[in-house]
Amino acid sequence: MGENGAGKTTLLKHLNGLLKPSRGSVKVDSVDTRETTTATLARKVGLVFQNPDSMFFCTSVMEEVMYGLTMFGYSEEEARERCREVLERLDLWSLRDKSPFILSGGEKKRLTIAVVMAWSPKYLVIDEPTSGQDREGKQRLLQTIETIMGEGRSIILSTHDVEFVADLEPRVVLMSQGRVVAEGEAREILTDRALLEKASLLVPQIPSLFLELNRRCGVEVEHRLLRVEDAVCALRREVLPRLRGGVR
Amino acid sequence: MSFSIVAGLRYRSLDTAIHRLDPRVKLLISASFLINALLFNEYFCGMGTVASIIVASQLSLLSIAKSHRSLLTTMRGAIPLIAIVYVLNSLGGWAEGIPLEEQLYRATASSARFLAFITSFSLFFLTTSPDEFGLLLFKLRVPYTYAFVFVAAVRLAPILAEEVQDIVDAQRSRGRELEGRNPIRILRGVVSIFTPLLINSLRRAYEMAEALEVKCFGASQKRTSYRELRMRRTDYAVMLVTIAFEVLVLYLRALGVLNGLP
Numbered sequence: 001m002g003e004n005g006a007g008k009t010t011l012l013k014h015l016n017g018l019l020k021p022s023r024g025s026v027k028v029d030s031v032d033t034r035e036t037t038t039a040t041l042a043r044k045v046g047l048v049f050q051n052p053d054s055m056f057f058c059t060s061v062m063e064e065v066m067y068g069l070t071m072f073g074y075s076e077e078e079a080r081e082r083c084r085e086v087l088e089r090l091d092l093w094s095l096r097d098k099s100p101f102i103l104s105g106g107e108k109k110r111l112t113i114a115v116v117m118a119w120s121p122k123y124l125v126i127d128e129p130t131s132g133q134d135r136e137g138k139q140r141l142l143q144t145i146e147t148i149m150g151e152g153r154s155i156i157l158s159t160h161d162v163e164f165v166a167d168l169e170p171r172v173v174l175m176s177q178g179r180v181v182a183e184g185e186a187r188e189i190l191t192d193r194a195l196l197e198k199a200s201l202l203v204p205q206i207p208s209l210f211l212e213l214n215r216r217c218g219v220e221v222e223h224r225l226l227r228v229e230d231a232v233c234a235l236r237r238e239v240l241p242r243l244r245g246g247v248r
Numbered sequence: 249m250s251f252s253i254v255a256g257l258r259y260r261s262l263d264t265a266i267h268r269l270d271p272r273v274k275l276l277i278s279a280s281f282l283i284n285a286l287l288f289n290e291y292f293c294g295m296g297t298v299a300s301i302i303v304a305s306q307l308s309l310l311s312i313a314k315s316h317r318s319l320l321t322t323m324r325g326a327i328p329l330i331a332i333v334y335v336l337n338s339l340g341g342w343a344e345g346i347p348l349e350e351q352l353y354r355a356t357a358s359s360a361r362f363l364a365f366i367t368s369f370s371l372f373f374l375t376t377s378p379d380e381f382g383l384l385l386f387k388l389r390v391p392y393t394y395a396f397v398f399v400a401a402v403r404l405a406p407i408l409a410e411e412v413q414d415i416v417d418a419q420r421s422r423g424r425e426l427e428g429r430n431p432i433r434i435l436r437g438v439v440s441i442f443t444p445l446l447i448n449s450l451r452r453a454y455e456m457a458e459a460l461e462v463k464c465f466g467a468s469q470k471r472t473s474y475r476e477l478r479m480r481r482t483d484y485a486v487m488l489v490t491i492a493f494e495v496l497v498l499y500l501r502a503l504g505v506l507n508g509l510p
Contacts, residue, residue, distance in 0.1 A: 018417050037427040038420035047421045054414035055421075057444030071423030101451060115422070 002175035003200035008158035016045040046121030050128045052108035056100040090114045105132035130161040166204040166226040191224040206231045266313035270483040271376045271384040278372040280494045285364040294506030296357030299364040315374045333362045378403040
């Protein structure tokens with residue numbers, strides 16, 4: 001996470017070797033990215049671009065998904081099977097014969113993810129997954145990401161959508177002006193107002209609420225909470241009794 | 249993918265004496281370079297000398313404009329082409345059965361001339377912004393619609409290069425091999441870029457047309473310009489010097505003064 005121009009996309013493009021480091025080295029499962037090609041790395045590291053339009057080059061949604069599968073040597077039958085599965089999962093099956101370019105913004109974004117998910121890379125890297133997504137799109141994305149995480153694969157997201165990340169509670173690496181400024185659990189980082197301001201990010205609504213409660217009502221409750229359920233518990237257990245009890 | 253050969257044609261916004269010159273004057277200078285390169289076309293009549301002088305003066309003029317590095321990049325990018333010119337000329341000389349020194353001289357002179365050709369307009373392109381270019385065309389009485397088409401094309405060239413890079417990246421990220429040393433595999437990869445590039449360019453053209461309509465393109469017949477080209481004293485002075493110089497060169501050429509020079 002980090003402000004615009006913090007270097008998130010540049011970092012992600014190093015993960016599958018689209019960019020090679022000019023100093024230092026990038027290693028993917030102990031393979032130096034400078035010593036192999038992107039095409040080889042891509043099998044393991046699936047990168048979803050930020051801008052869908054720059055990712056499409058086929059004439060239909062179906063072909064777009066099939067492209068990577070045929071490149072990686074899947075048999076026709078298996079490729080079709082996988083294609084169908086991934087398109088259904090992301091609710092794009094009905095659009096399979098359409099041109100990728102006439103899809104809506106949200107559909108395009110989902111297609112970019114489908115395209116890469118199709119060959120189940122060990123690491124799924126998604127640049128700005130939530131940009132241009134409505135509530136339903138985000139919800140679906142969240143479910144997909146949770147499923148993939150359940151399958152024991154890793155997902156790396158770049159985003160400044162703090163609320164989306166708050167729901168996932170992942171490990172967060174905060175970047176600013178090309179450098180990593182903080183790293184740790186979402187619960188620690190996304191509730192640290194000073195740190196977030198440094199990276200030009202908003203504090204998510206829930207910790208924001210607790211920070212304000214602490215400041216205005218002097219209740220001094222733990223503010224490092226990200227989920228609605230946790231917030232409800234904390235409010236019920238600690239805040240409400242004190243407010244009722246006449247504490248200012 | 250490298251586009252180093254066109255690096256020498258990409259405008260960079262700087263503020264130097266050369267950048268401030270009127271584009272018409274710069275066009276004249278570049279044209280004079282090109283004419284001279286065309287004019288001295290015979291071996292032992294100053295072909296190699298003139299070509300080398302042209303390249304050297306381009307470089308020194310561009311170093312005033314702080315853009316000589318771009319030209320050097322172009323020249324470096326042109327090395328394979330120059331090598332082809334060199335080899336073809338040597339082979340030609342060898343087939344004609346002329347002595348070795350002369351073969352080498354011919355090949356060197358032709359390569360220098362080739363270099364002079366490809367660099368002759370870099371002074372103009374490197375220091376003239378697409379907008380100035382448009383104004384220039386307008387001044388030369390090219391109808392605005394056509395002038396705009398031309399300017400848009402010039403301005404879109406770097407975007408197109410970016411587009412190619414995007415498509416290449418997208419394909420590499422999905423397992424197409426576009427790196428490495430196997431030339432056949434790379435060539436096949438390059439072919440696969442053309443279709444999407446064409447489609448994307450057409451799409452971009454439609455988008456641009458819409459944007460133009462939104463901004464009332466062609467709404468009135470008589471179009472005014474926010475900025476107009478105006479010749480200053482320096483511009484006139486440089487123009488006169490260029491014309492005088494070109495007349496001198498033509499005169500020298502007619503007299504055959506350079507005959508016998510390499």
